[in-house]
Amino acid sequence: MSFNSVLGQSQPKKILHNALQNNSVAHAYLFYGQESVGKKKLAIALAKTLNCKGSDPLEACGECDSCLKIERRVHPDFFFIEPEKSTPTAREAVIKIDAIRELQKKLGFLPYEGKKKVVVVDSAELMNPQAANSFLKTLEEPPSATVLILVSSNPNRLLPTLLSRCQGIQFHRLSPTHIREIIQSQYAEAGESLTEVELDFHTQRAQGSVNQAMAENLAEMEALREQLLDVLENVSFNRMDIVFGFAKAWARQTNQLQSVLNEFLGLIRDLALYRSGCGQTDIQNRSLSAKMMPIAQTRSLKAWMDQFTAVRNTQIALSGNANAQLFLENMLIEFCEAA
Numbered sequence: 415m416s417f418n419s420v421l422g423q424s425q426p427k428k429i430l431h432n433a434l435q436n437n438s439v440a441h442a443y444l445f446y447g448q449e450s451v452g453k454k455k456l457a458i459a460l461a462k463t464l465n466c467k468g469s470d471p472l473e474a475c476g477e478c479d480s481c482l483k484i485e486r487r488v489h490p491d492f493f494f495i496e497p498e499k500s501t502p503t504a505r506e507a508v509i510k511i512d513a514i515r516e517l518q519k520k521l522g523f524l525p526y527e528g529k530k531k532v533v534v535v536d537s538a539e540l541m542n543p544q545a546a547n548s549f550l551k552t553l554e555e556p557p558s559a560t561v562l563i564l565v566s567s568n569p570n571r572l573l574p575t576l577l578s579r580c581q582g583i584q585f586h587r588l589s590p591t592h593i594r595e596i597i598q599s600q601y602a603e604a605g606e607s608l609t610e611v612e613l614d615f616h617t618q619r620a621q622g623s624v625n626q627a628m629a630e631n632l633a634e635m636e637a638l639r640e641q642l643l644d645v646l647e648n649v650s651f652n653r654m655d656i657v658f659g660f661a662k663a664w665a666r667q668t669n670q671l672q673s674v675l676n677e678f679l680g681l682i683r684d685l686a687l688y689r690s691g692c693g694q695t696d697i698q699n700r701s702l703s704a705k706m707m708p709i710a711q712t713r714s715l716k717a718w719m720d721q722f723t724a725v726r727n728t729q730i731a732l733s734g735n736a737n738a739q740l741f742l743e744n745m746l747i748e749f750c751e752a753a
């Protein structure tokens with residue numbers, strides 16, 4: 415894994431290349447941006463580049479023993495810290511003070527076999543308060559020949575005192591072309607291949623993040639969206655069976671409710687776009703366009719916008735402790751009223 419193997423992220427790469435070139439690599443960085451866009455990969459690539467035994471100071475060779483040891487996380491000067499669950503059944507993984515103390519002990523020595531010691535703290539926002547305060551001391555008095563890299567997709571949850579001592583580097587969403595390439599290569603690594611249609615589906619829905627793209631099952635999502643589109647098409651005061659049936663069935667699936675409502679939002683958004691005469695390019699659910707176009711014309715633009723608001727309000731209510739069945743019924747009755 416080298417800089418070149420991290421797709422996209424030209425700005426972060428440029429900043430780090432300049433720093434390497436000018437010998438001005440900071441002692442602490444914060445790599446931040448949404449999930450799975452290459453932050454951790456680039457942090458590891460920087461660790462390799464700083465310690466590579468090859469001839470290019472700007473790009474790790476990926477083949478020397480230093481690069482290979484970092485890849486396998488067995489290099490004595492490379493430290494990778496990530497949240498851990500204290501017991502298998504614990505609800506949330508955290509980074510505890512013990513891990514930070516052990517790190518600090520090791521940072522007290524000069525690099526053992528590399529040129530620089532590199533510390534990567536993945537999901538740094540999950541340091542508990544004791545760990546974060548302890549880590550702050552390391553940032554305040556950085557050990558020599560050491561580069562600290564905090565990686566976070568929720569930097570607003572980090573202590574401001576930590577943030578202020580790191581050079582922030584923002585990572586951006588990946589372009590659809592890069593997402594497509596990454597998905598294809600990840601499936602290939604697993605010995606599977608995707609059809610063009612499946613690749614398009616995952617890429618379209620990725621919202622710039624690879625994990626999200628990989629998590630979804632095409633057939634299940636298609637079935638769900640068709641079901642939701644049926645509701646949007648047919649629900650009315652004459653068809654209250656749809657209201658009660660839907661609310662009853664989904665109220666029990668509490669884990670999936672928010673994503674089902676997200677699907678509703680996506681579909682209603684597309685219907686509103688069709689209703690206002692927009693072309694295909696902005697439509698998310700393109701595979702359903704033949705079904706959606708006639709449905710879009712059955713209601714006014716305002717009616718679709720009212721339904722959108724009803725779904726949003728339901729999402730907000732359900733993020734609290736609201737009674738799911740009641741709120742879903744209420745939402746669908748608002749759909750009927752908007753008709």
Ligand SMILES: [Zn+2]
Pocket residue numbers: 465466467468474475476477478479480481482
């Ligand atoms: Zn190397």
